Amino acid sequence: MCTNTKENDMDIYEFYSGRSFDAYRELGAHVKKEVTGKKTVVSGVEFVTYAPNALGVNVIGEFNDWNETVMERCYDGSFFKVFVPEARPGMMYKYKIYHRDGSSMEHCDPYGFGMELRPAFASIIRDMDTYRFHDAKWMKNRSVCQGSPLNIYEVHLGSWRTKPVFDEQGNPLTPEEIAESNRVAESWYTYKEIAPMLAEYVKEQGYNYVEFMPLSEHPSDQSWGYQNTGFFSPTSRYGTADDLKEMIDILHQHNIGTILDFVPVHFALDGYGLARYDGTALYEYPSNDVGYSEWGSMNFIHSKGEVRSFLQSAANYWLSEYHFDGLRMDAISRIIYWMGDESRGVNDRAVDFIRNMNQGLKDRHPSIILCAEDSTDFKGTTKETKYGGLGFDYKWDMGWMNDTLNFFRTLPFVRGEHYHDLTFSMMYNYNERYLLPLSHDEVVHGKATIIQKMAGMYEEKFPQAKALYAYMYAHPGKKLNFMGNEIGQFREWDEKREQDWDLLKYPNHDSFHQYMKALNKIYMKEPALSAWDDDPNGFAWILCGKENDVVYIFQREVNEDKVIVVLNLSGLVYKNYHFNYENGDTMKVLINSDWNKFGGSTKDTEKTIKGVNGDFGFDLPAFSGIYLKPVD
Template sequence: MRQEIIKQFHEGHCLDAHKVYGAHLEKEKDQTGVRFSVYAPEAQRILVSGSFNNWEGIDLHRDHDGSWSIFIPGVTEWSLYKYKIQKKDGFWIEKSDPYAFACEVRPKVGNLVVDLSGFNWNDKTWISKRRKHFNEPMNIYELHLGSWMKRDGLFWMNYEELVHHLIPYIKDMGYTHIELMPLIEHPFDGSWGYQAHGYFSLTSRYGTPKQFMHLINQCHINNIGVILDFVPVHFVKDDFGLRYFDGSALYEYQNEKDANSQWDTQNFDLWKEEVRSFLMSSASFWMETYHIDGLRVDAVSNLIYWHGNKQNGSNDGAVAFIRRLNYYLNVRYPGVTMIAEDSSDFPKVTHPTTDMGLGFDYKWDMGWMNDTLKYYALDPIYRQFHHHQLTFSMAYFYSENFILPLSHDEVVHGKGTIINKMWGSYEQKFSQVRNLYLYMMTHPGKKLNFMGNELAQFKEFDESTELDWFLLGFDAHNKFHRYIRDLNHVYFYHTALSNQDYAHPGFKWIDADNASQSIYSYQREDEHSTVVVVLNMTPNAFEHFRLGVPHAGLYTEIMNTEKDIYNGNNMCNYFPLNSEDYPSHGYPQSINIRIAPFAGIMFEYRR
């Protein structure tokens, strides 16, 4: 098997490189120990030194293909080790193992021998039923594990502790998935994991691999999917890492211009077959070893185009890598979900690779996010002149399978938080942010929200401090938190809001052109029910508003952003409304409704 994996590794079609390279506890000739293996074709000599040999160093043996290996008896789990590599010029460098399964907690950079086998998984039922949720609710809670909630408000919780806090919270709030910002080992907390070096190493900040397995296992038992952020674009420049690993540009581009990224990191050379195999194996490793349900691939536009700029042309080697990655992962793990964080207009991102697509299942709708947040920042007086900003998304929506993201990127670097982006006074901000979320949850597409958004937090994301949980002691924030929870549950249980997200019959405008009043209305459909949505984007109230409806019958208000339990003015439609033979908005039937200032309303018609 070893030789077959190495052959595939050099051909760029390998998902199992970590089963050959790295530090593996083995038994050879009746002796237990560890086999150390590393790929470094330009190295002249490689030593492995560690806690098991007083850091003296033992020579690895070179194979003809540039792989190096040695079995050392007596080495046990949790032993520390590093590689010392002699370059062609005779100088020595000290390196971390690219395939290590664990590292010391930063700022230390030593590797740890870890046994990843033997965990008692109880998620067989979940795995067997795992699916991509195209015609089901998908409501993702994005979080940074180190700063979601801290022990005593100060210290990182470990993976096992998070089981007792995170899982009950996710269930109560009605999210279907969590998306974890990168847990690949990384040296700098402030990179949030997006500038990494250990692509097979779970960060040791929050505990051990077995503790993380316990967290994932419990998520699955509680019907919570787990998506992990994955960064195949670039890696850190730190001397101990992948850069000039064997004295040559092994993982990065030879050309410095192509190698250097806009983040002061090194770009992976995705034309190299061994680099492709390294990253595909990493992606597969997280799915196989930790039962991860999907990957959100970071900065896809920087893969598609040289330095992320369309004017520089497409990076055909990276595009080929993306297609290969998605194809192989879909074959091996047919139920997992691949998500592209892509701000480009590159076509067919979520089309199958057999159709010359990139093969992702979903793509973040950055256009929807930008247009929406710009619109809600406008003074309502001027919104009538920008009415198209909330209708334009449906003009292109069916070109891809979109996720609507309000992610960590929108609450950092001086951009302000979601509630802070809203126009108006303190009270008006709350009214409008409730309106925004009702719009988001009723618009076609799956949903993603970053932690803290549900608290209406005014402070931007800071990885060094936990969320402002104390805000729940304030009435406005507590009621908003309840609103988000209720809205999530309405989304989950009303199938018309998700069953036909990517099919034209699932959405229809009732009135997309009422710019003068800044009122939007539309319907969501499936075979069971119809949900009619009305959004008022001004501080004007309407005591009698005639709304055309698609079916004759009874319409029940199932959500109103202005209920008093959500800190609204309680101008609601308290009783079910019978449609009348009064034509409106192109329909022969209509209902007469009340609309509060800045209200978002959902009515349900059941067949």
């Protein structure tokens, strides 16, 4: 048995009881340093892994020419540790784990801080203490955005923008040719390269947060990162751990927050990963009935303390080491109910895990944002844990998303029958704190993109999409929009291809893009649109029930600040349409989706409307959204 020093002993009780949030500080590959004269030099690397049922574990890597270095049992005998003086940052390594049945398997390090590019799977030693952040001001002032705007731009880093790829004659390949020739990896920007471009674009377009689809290591591009093998390893597709830190740092210096998709439900079943790590079901359920997920992956067993500690430590790792400002947790319905099926009942152990993890993360990082992607009616998702809730800050409003998109798919002449698809969300709006998502899931797998979902022919889709977003940005709840939606992209998202930025040379797409930019900035500027999202006093219907007209008018407010929202979602133009509003006689037009500059027919110079003793009459273009601000 190896001897342990008090300095680097891990708390075994915390680990086994599922209370650890920093197991990664002991487990994994840790660079050790010593002071020689005036210099601090690397003295070697200490490797530690948890494999309680293994017969033995050896480490192989570049430092020993891939020959086996024996690891000794430590602590209670369930851990294996070795110090290798020849090991250095940047070197690759694996664990060779011997099973009690005589077989063996090479694995990547579950707690490794780096991995090589798929399909290879060696872990890579990373020195996590080399990068110095320059975002102290941002970290001090960030918040969960309750009472303020939260406008999220969702990004898949490998397909937002890409590098050109050339053939042997120096001719640029088309996106289709790149995908067909399996040269996608050549088109990826690194974290460092893409950071300035992303920061500039996001800030210019009026978003204040970026949500990244998973950046932890994963073997299949087609899984988009939702089936992981390296829960502590930034994907090497785009660079190193320090490169990722620099990207987050740059975004913070531009006052842009960052949210990371985190997957606490399941993991990739590749044999070199977590599956049967020590020859037994260590991280997963021992029964295949609940061990396998519908996505062809393995389900975590959340009742085991060491699994809880693993996931909690991973979540804390991304927040602590990389300065992410929040986590969006995927597939929470599979945490709440057995296999995500309400009829099977609540998975009490998993619910207890997510509640404790969220509270522990909030205790350590009070200003982070925790979002739940949850399609269930489970009560208390965004309630504080001390009151029995799950402790999330926001819950994705999947009901709002489905009702809204279904409405806009409907042909205009029958929308009166579906009128209350758009009013129903206010019946439950104050049950939770909601985030309104038009995410990547809505623009793939034959679902059609947002603009393509709109009823009618090509020319009719643009005004309807503009009206949809006018409705979305005025509706209570925080906002999330997936890349490509803002340019009216018709092609479904493909992780192998860059967004179709060349669409912006066409007037309809360019004017739609300009409209989205203007709408984002109004949302960010007008407190009435975000400050009282969770307060019933922040929303009031002015006109609701005009099923035949398919017109909606409502008010958003905070204190004395008010915005009136007028939506005509029919295919008809209404001349001199009237509504009553208090005793005012002038309203400023903040934005009209039908303005000329956005591709519509209303003059951009029409910036005010007049009323008489609170009676306002004005023209309503078909498929339009108008924001008005009372000025007296």
